[in-house]
Amino acid sequence: MHAHRKTRPPANLGPWQRLLLLWLLGPLLWLQARHVRRITPRMPEPPGQRAGSAGQGSLIRLLVAGDSGAAGVGAPTQEQALCGQLVRRLSRHHRVEWCVLAVNGLDSPGLHQLLLDTPEAAFDVVVLSMGANDATALCAPLQWACWQSRLADLIALRFAPALLMHSAVPPMHACLALPQPLRWFMGRWAQQMNLSLAALLIEKVGRSMHWHPSTTTTAGMAADGFHPSAAGYALWAEGLSQHILAAQIASRHHPDLKPCSAAAIAH
Structure with missing residues (x-):
């Protein structure tokens, strides 16, 4: 979903416009979605460690949490997936657990x-990759943004991070696995969904949103045309x-929480 060929982001739609489009295009969209599920290969989560430490300083x-993006589907190994590539970059400056x-x-x-x-x-x-499966289930944008707030409250309670990064819903208008008009819709x-979350994050201390590039290339996508490849995860x-x-995040002492334990938290 990244780099060379530019694709114009879709224009905003109000709730009534979304419902009207869904009513008008519903049967066709349903048939296309069913066809995509039938022909798209289901890629496995890549092998490799899901906890560890690297670097000095x-x-x-x-913590990288969420869906197939966080799990690294589309990459050959965890080292080439999202967390592995992120740790590689951060560990040039810090010790990363x-x-x-x-x-x-x-x-x-x-x-x-x-x-x-x-x-x-x-x-x-804490980096959250969440939203693609909510989108395909047609979770209403405001409802989805409220779910992200519920997740943020729970993360604050259980993990107390200095920074919570919401990774935006991927640019699904650039997913080559989806035929038109399903891809457009x-x-x-x-x-x-992304705009609804961005509005909720205004003036929220310790929470931020990372937007994906609104571009696409087959070099940045896995074979299923939906998930990132190793190159896509790198970007x-x-x-x-x-x-x-x-953000210059440094480790802080949490007297009421235990340190990160690979054995305790990795699944």
Whole structure:
């Protein structure tokens, strides 16, 4: 979903416009979505460690949580997935203790339950990859933004990070696996989800949003035409790392939380 060929982001739609389009195009969109599910190969989560430490210097404790993007689907190994590439960049400047907590196919309610089932731990930075499965389920944009607030409240309670990074819903209008007009419609839906979350994050201390590039190339996408490839994850991680490093996050002491434990939190 990244780099060379530019694609224009879809225009904004109001609630009534979205419902009208869904009513008018519903049967065709349903048939196309069913066809995509049938022919698109289901890629596995890549092998590799889901917790560890790397680098030297001041400590950053990092949790990458969420859906298939956080799990690295589309990359050949965890080292070439989102967390691995992010750790590689951050560890040039810091000692990084990191964990991945992610499941392919997870939506926001599913992640909320997964976080509830995860032992409390201390983290400095939490990166959330969440939204593509909510979008394909047509979760209303305002409802989705409210779910992100619920996730943020739970993360603050259980992990107390200095920085929570919401990674935006990917630019679905650039997903080559989706035929038109399904790709166009899903792009509009995802864009409105992102705008709803961005509005909620205004003046929110300790929470920020990372937007994906609104461009695409087959070099940045996996074979399924939906998930990032290793090159796509590299570009995603580069943007996240710049934001985290600019925030100058350093490890803080949480007297009521245990340190990050790979054995306790990695699934």
